[in-house]
Amino acid sequence: MLHVAIIGSGPAGYYTAEACQKASGDAVRVDIIDRLPVPFGLIRSGVAPDHQSIKHVSRRYEAVALTDNVRFVGNVTIGEHVSIEELLTLYDAVVLATGAPADRPLDIPGADLPGVVGSAAFVGWYNGHPDHEALAPVLDGPGAVVIGNGNVALDVARILAKTEAEFAGSDIVSHALDALRRHAINRVTILGRRGPHQIAMTPKELGELGHLERAAPRVDAADLPPIEADAALDPGQRKSVALLRDFAANASAKPVDIVFDFFARPLAIEGEGRVERVVVERTALDGDGRAHGTGETYMILSGMVVSCIGYRTSPIPGVPYDKRAGRFANDEGRIAPGLYAVGWARRGPTGTIGTNRPDGFMIAEHLAEDLVQDSGKAGRAGLDALLSERDIDVVTFRDWQSIDRAEIDRARTGSPREKFTSIDTLLGARPAR
Numbered sequence: 234m235l236h237v238a239i240i241g242s243g244p245a246g247y248y249t250a251e252a253c254q255k256a257s258g259d260a261v262r263v264d265i266i267d268r269l270p271v272p273f274g275l276i277r278s279g280v281a282p283d284h285q286s287i288k289h290v291s292r293r294y295e296a297v298a299l300t301d302n303v304r305f306v307g308n309v310t311i312g313e314h315v316s317i318e319e320l321l322t323l324y325d326a327v328v329l330a331t332g333a334p335a336d337r338p339l340d341i342p343g344a345d346l347p348g349v350v351g352s353a354a355f356v357g358w359y360n361g362h363p364d365h366e367a368l369a370p371v372l373d374g375p376g377a378v379v380i381g382n383g384n385v386a387l388d389v390a391r392i393l394a395k396t397e398a399e400f401a402g403s404d405i406v407s408h409a410l411d412a413l414r415r416h417a418i419n420r421v422t423i424l425g426r427r428g429p430h431q432i433a434m435t436p437k438e439l440g441e442l443g444h445l446e447r448a449a450p451r452v453d454a455a456d457l458p459p460i461e462a463d464a465a466l467d468p469g470q471r472k473s474v475a476l477l478r479d480f481a482a483n484a485s486a487k488p489v490d491i492v493f494d495f496f497a498r499p500l501a502i503e504g505e506g507r508v509e510r511v512v513v514e515r516t517a518l519d520g521d522g523r524a525h526g527t528g529e530t531y532m533i534l535s536g537m538v539v540s541c542i543g544y545r546t547s548p549i550p551g552v553p554y555d556k557r558a559g560r561f562a563n564d565e566g567r568i569a570p571g572l573y574a575v576g577w578a579r580r581g582p583t584g585t586i587g588t589n590r591p592d593g594f595m596i597a598e599h600l601a602e603d604l605v606q607d608s609g610k611a612g613r614a615g616l617d618a619l620l621s622e623r624d625i626d627v628v629t630f631r632d633w634q635s636i637d638r639a640e641i642d643r644a645r646t647g648s649p650r651e652k653f654t655s656i657d658t659l660l661g662a663r664p665a666r
């Protein structure tokens with residue numbers, strides 16, 4: 234028997250479990266440990282609530298979770314309830330699939346003013362993540378600035394711009410929907426420090442901005458390179474740039490403007506006790522495509538700033554960490570004997586959910602190469618004994634299913650689906666033991 238502990242129950246964790254199952258069949262036991270009582274990580278708290286088709290991938294993880302050789306162990310925090318060292322004595326392999334839940338810091342003056350939030354916090358807030366439910370973002374408008382030209386910036390701009398009706402069928406939490414319904418934002422400026430050819434926005438997500446009820450995207454045609462230059466782009470990027478060209482050509486009048494401000498880097502955020510404006514410097518690109526300030530500055534009036542400039546993995550004491558890259562130091566997923574990293578914790582916050590699948594399969598191959606069967610480690614039985622000794626109230630996958638049913642029942646009494654806004658209430662939804 235091979236005993237594997239995976240820390241983190243998001244896509245990277247479940248794809249790794251699936252790969253272990255495929256590689257070793259009944260000769261492996263996998264425990265997926267999560268600090269939350271509910272599984273699926275980023276699928277639940279990172280994917281936008283109006284992107285339900287993406288969230289459906291969790292059904293595949295559920296199929297893995299309900300097999301005998303994979304188990305979900307929720308409500309257990311590494312470093313608090315059990316240490317990595319202890320897990321390494323109990324399991325043949327410990328795989329860190331902890332993602333990148335912290336915002337990359339926005340290192341400019343005023344970034345700590347009330348009204349400036351990172352995307353991890355803002356996205357967590359509208360998705361009901363318990364760490365961010367108390368965020369209470371300032372939504373009194375009239376302007377909002379979103380920093381970054383990636384898909385997260387698009388998610389944030391779109392969520393700020395949608396009407397209540399456009400959230401039908403989503404699983405946005407009610408505290409966010411209530412706040413968004415009442416907000417007074419009529420201009421969302423998306424700041425990109427480079428240009429249209431350098432965006433990290435995929436066509437499907439960008440295209441959605443062109444079909445919003447009360448909001449329209451605005452692109453200044455002067456920012457677009459000559460159309461012949463698009464031929465050098467890869468097909469996906471060419472499609473995205475074609476959409477920006479459409480936005481520049483078709484400026485329909487709607488109550489909310491989503492303004493793409495390219496070649497614009499934030500220099501400072503200012504205001505009396507809260508965000509009131511962002512000081513921006515015009516940039517130009519050098520021969521390597523890097524942005525440099527031109528010295529020309531201007532102000533954007535804004536009541537809130539959401540910084541969508543990427544994420545970092547949270548360090549774990551004793552685990553080697555690459556500070557510059559913001560992830561665990563590793564060689565193709567190997568950290569130290571018996572210790573591995575997968576997904577964003579391995580490679581940083583890039584790629585789609587599906588990118589984690591080959592990552593998981595690579596780790597399963599490493600395990601097959603590096604480990605021997607029947608090492609005599611205690612595995613699950615050892616963890617159960619340790620947690621029971623420490624009086625830790627573990628949540629299993631069956632418990633999670635009853636939590637999920639309770640959420641759906643509660644959602645029937647209100648409009649959007651309420652998620653885990655109160656962990657205690659949800660834990661109360663578990664069947665008696």
Ligand code: NAP
Pocket residue numbers: 284339340380381382383384385386388425426427431432433435438498499541542543544582583584585
């Ligand atoms: P991202 O794709 O890496 O984009 C980060 C953006 O922030 C880039 O435009 C970057 O500009 C900019 N940036 C970085 N540091 C900056 C600074 N100091 N000042 C100003 N701008 C700065 O990251 P993301 O949007 O967080 O997305 C993370 C991953 O999740 C991506 O792979 C994304 O595709 C994926 N995702 C996918 C979906 C979806 O498929 N629906 C939704 C959300 C996220 P430079 O290019 O100049 O560095």
